[in-house]
Amino acid sequence: MTIIFISSVFKLVILMASFHFAVSANSTSSVLNSTDSDGKVGNLTLGTDRQNDVIQILGLLDSTWKWGPELFNFTMSLIRRHDDGWHDDILNDGRDIDWSIRIENCDGTNALKEYWDFRTMNSGIPPHGVVGCRCSASSTSVASVAGLEGVPQISPDSVAFELSDVTKFPSFARVRSTDGVDAFIAMLRGFGWQRVTLIQTDTVYSNDFSSAFQQNWIGRHSDKTGEWKGEIGYSYTITLRSDGLINEDSARQALNGVPTDNPSINARVILLVAQPHQAFPILRLAKESGFQSDTVWAATTGWAGWYPTDGDSSWISQKPGFIGFTPYRNRDQHYRDFLKRFNEARVLNGLEQLDNLPDYASEHTVDAILALTMGLSAVSPENRKNGTEIMKRIIGLEFNGVSGHVSFTAKGDRKDALYSIFNFYEGDWKNVGTVGIELGSAVIDLDAVCFAGKDCGIIPSDMYPIPPARLQEWVVVVISIIAFVLACVLMRFFYLTKEKKKLESQMTELEKKMAAISAIDDELVDINKIVEDAKQRQASLIKKRAALQETPETWSKSDEILVLVPPEDGQYWKIFNIMRETIPNVHISQLWRVQNDSLWSYYSFHRDRLGENGIQANERRVWHGTSALEPSVIYQDKMDGFMMQFAAQGLWGRGIYFADKASYSKNYSYKPPMSSSTTERPDAREGELEMFLTRLLIGKDIKLDQNRLLTVPPPDPSTGLKYNTVTGETQGSQVWIVYGK
Numbered sequence: 001m002t003i004i005f006i007s008s009v010f011k012l013v014i015l016m017a018s019f020h021f022a023v024s025a026n027s028t029s030s031v032l033n034s035t036d037s038d039g040k041v042g043n044l045t046l047g048t049d050r051q052n053d054v055i056q057i058l059g060l061l062d063s064t065w066k067w068g069p070e071l072f073n074f075t076m077s078l079i080r081r082h083d084d085g086w087h088d089d090i091l092n093d094g095r096d097i098d099w100s101i102r103i104e105n106c107d108g109t110n111a112l113k114e115y116w117d118f119r120t121m122n123s124g125i126p127p128h129g130v131v132g133c134r135c136s137a138s139s140t141s142v143a144s145v146a147g148l149e150g151v152p153q154i155s156p157d158s159v160a161f162e163l164s165d166v167t168k169f170p171s172f173a174r175v176r177s178t179d180g181v182d183a184f185i186a187m188l189r190g191f192g193w194q195r196v197t198l199i200q201t202d203t204v205y206s207n208d209f210s211s212a213f214q215q216n217w218i219g220r221h222s223d224k225t226g227e228w229k230g231e232i233g234y235s236y237t238i239t240l241r242s243d244g245l246i247n248e249d250s251a252r253q254a255l256n257g258v259p260t261d262n263p264s265i266n267a268r269v270i271l272l273v274a275q276p277h278q279a280f281p282i283l284r285l286a287k288e289s290g291f292q293s294d295t296v297w298a299a300t301t302g303w304a305g306w307y308p309t310d311g312d313s314s315w316i317s318q319k320p321g322f323i324g325f326t327p328y329r330n331r332d333q334h335y336r337d338f339l340k341r342f343n344e345a346r347v348l349n350g351l352e353q354l355d356n357l358p359d360y361a362s363e364h365t366v367d368a369i370l371a372l373t374m375g376l377s378a379v380s381p382e383n384r385k386n387g388t389e390i391m392k393r394i395i396g397l398e399f400n401g402v403s404g405h406v407s408f409t410a411k412g413d414r415k416d417a418l419y420s421i422f423n424f425y426e427g428d429w430k431n432v433g434t435v436g437i438e439l440g441s442a443v444i445d446l447d448a449v450c451f452a453g454k455d456c457g458i459i460p461s462d463m464y465p466i467p468p469a470r471l472q473e474w475v476v477v478v479i480s481i482i483a484f485v486l487a488c489v490l491m492r493f494f495y496l497t498k499e500k501k502k503l504e505s506q507m508t509e510l511e512k513k514m515a516a517i518s519a520i521d522d523e524l525v526d527i528n529k530i531v532e533d534a535k536q537r538q539a540s541l542i543k544k545r546a547a548l549q550e551t552p553e554t555w556s557k558s559d560e561i562l563v564l565v566p567p568e569d570g571q572y573w574k575i576f577n578i579m580r581e582t583i584p585n586v587h588i589s590q591l592w593r594v595q596n597d598s599l600w601s602y603y604s605f606h607r608d609r610l611g612e613n614g615i616q617a618n619e620r621r622v623w624h625g626t627s628a629l630e631p632s633v634i635y636q637d638k639m640d641g642f643m644m645q646f647a648a649q650g651l652w653g654r655g656i657y658f659a660d661k662a663s664y665s666k667n668y669s670y671k672p673p674m675s676s677s678t679t680e681r682p683d684a685r686e687g688e689l690e691m692f693l694t695r696l697l698i699g700k701d702i703k704l705d706q707n708r709l710l711t712v713p714p715p716d717p718s719t720g721l722k723y724n725t726v727t728g729e730t731q732g733s734q735v736w737i738v739y740g741k
Helices: 048-053 068-080 108-121 136-149 181-190 204-217 248-256 276-288 333-348 360-377 387-395 473-548 570-580 597-612 662-668
Strands: 002-006 032-035 041-044 055-061 097-103 129-131 153-155 172-174 195-201 219-223 226-238 269-273 296-299 322-327 398-401 404-407 419-425 428-435 562-564 591-594 619-624 648-650 653-659 689-697 701-703 725-730 733-738
Touching: 055 068, 055 108, 055 360, 068 097, 068 333, 068 360, 097 108, 108 136, 129 360, 136 153, 136 172, 136 204, 153 360, 172 387, 181 204, 181 322, 181 419, 181 428, 195 204, 204 226, 204 269, 226 248, 248 276, 269 276, 322 360, 360 387, 360 398, 360 404, 570 591, 597 689, 619 662, 653 662, 662 689, 662 733
Parallel strands: 055 097, 055 129, 129 153, 153 172, 195 226, 195 269, 269 296, 296 322, 701 725
Antiparallel strands: 002 591, 002 689, 032 041, 032 097, 219 226, 322 419, 398 404, 419 428, 562 591, 619 653, 619 689, 648 653, 653 733, 725 733
16 A cells, blocks of 8 residues: 655655655747737747747637637737727737737647647747637646646636636636536526436546536425426446547447336436537437437537537437527627627628627637736736736736626636527527526526427426336236135124134233243344354454465565655655656655555455455556545555445446556545644645555456446356456546445
8 A cells, every 4th residue: 555645736645655746847948939910820039138028928729619810810919909999908018919829629738739839939938828728628738837837828618627726727717617517407497307317428528517417416405496306317428439529339328228118217308418529429329210309408518509510400300409508698889899890800801791709709719818918917017927916817807898797706717607598499599598507597488499399388397207007917806805805804803702712812822922032032132242252253363364474575564554665765666657657747755655464464365265266366556546535544444444435426336446547546636634634644735635556456357338327346147246346448547446345
């Protein structure tokens, strides 16, 4: 068993030894990539004096935003000018403004590369600020590095809950809120629904949304919408191909698994959590397979308001039953003024005018640029590399933007988010209402809503009626026999009154039987004492076994459970190198080896049992993060170590999860308090985390698709015995799940 501490970025604990590590910011090189006011991307070499006088903005855009470069260039050109009546006071101090647009394609690795290439071409100097990215994975990658360098980053469209963590992303803000789980629930309750089916894709966005939805939906509630019980009748996670598109076999398995033949748990409402290029292929498969034709498909902001990315909408029926929401589409004077200016510029460039900006993300992009430049403008020129001061000013902003009123929470999320509810019918998404994040806030024009299999204005139930059970013929026969017997009993009752003496005799016999039962109860008490003595004997034998068996050769003679492993010990560097394989730039602060005789004896006993049953132990070293659980609960235990009562609900059900890669378990690592509650480990330093590196008896395992309803491994068809462990793939790592001892 190891415990690892990670400093400077986070602190981590591992089972088999203990470490601290840090990630340092690297320096960079020489040329600035700049976008001129005509929208052309070029490389502009700046001298040292020029670099000190110019304000440099980096735009990280997604290629699916075809309008992105044009809108970004136009907005930045308005900011650069100070004589057109549009926010002329922003950065009006004589310093020039340059910007560079880079396309990151919603790829976290590519986004970080584009950010780093900009620094490299800019003599190693980071930009004053970043506008982007659209996708959460890209924003997370860039924010991790930008936060270390104090570079403020404002995203127009990233929604992952993780990005609200100011300890991990101190320089990040967004002009969107998180992906509206509270608002989504408020919308569902606006229709009176309380049972759904949950189908999601295996992405960070979908996993975050689905996890938060389940936590806030399942169970009994009492609120402005009344008394209700949130249920999820069925859930499934669809796997993806390496190119990010759906695995069609997995999608078919998800649809086939919906319990359409069991109305007691089936739901008419299906929550589909996916991006557009994943959602519409799933919906098309459902249509082509004849799946539940009156389904209500509830869309998250991931695909609500979108259309099939391949351009083919011919397969979508007139009333397909799509309902969902997008961030609120503002149409006030500030929006109209910007649209007028944008259209004037398009006409000058020989382009047609637009009735509206392309989508909500375009409005958010303009406001992200405004928020960043306002924050930079609010500090003195010499403080424009002070990310902490700039973020304070950004968090304190309040202005009327193109997307509506803009202000931020302390976590950098948009405050008081409002969403527009859309219903798809007759080939288009139609606005049918609004909803906020409070239950009871949904305002829906129910007469305008159209669902599959219903006339417009008729809202279907979320549940299917359960047909009354039909009595089988044998049940009717049994009831007749019971009625006949009952009649005979009633007749005999009159005769029994004449046999009082006989009944008294029977009562006497009954009293004797009760006395015999009492004697048996006394004997059972004695047996319970024997069982308790046996348990104590078992504990004594375990201790004797521990004293006789060999301990690992790496153990020292210390009597302490936690033994500090110094850097000169070979085990220290061996574990350090293992971590480096999946977490680059790692530095070990401290490493402990857990020497718990009782747990080692328990582990050895089960390893021997596997061999006796003809099963290979299949022993591996794996990683485990305890999340909020104090690690000492595990390493100080004398019986089990890892205990099911602390197991969490995961992608393969409720179990104890172990990972092949340290980078996976890092996300579930324990964050200890600055003042330690244990005597074995020192007080934590800022940003440290802990996790375990442990030995795991995998035994005979089986690889399964994700299934949150799993409670035990399935049986092995060849033996009839259950597999020892379940394994699968998620977030680039193989994981094993243990459901019992």
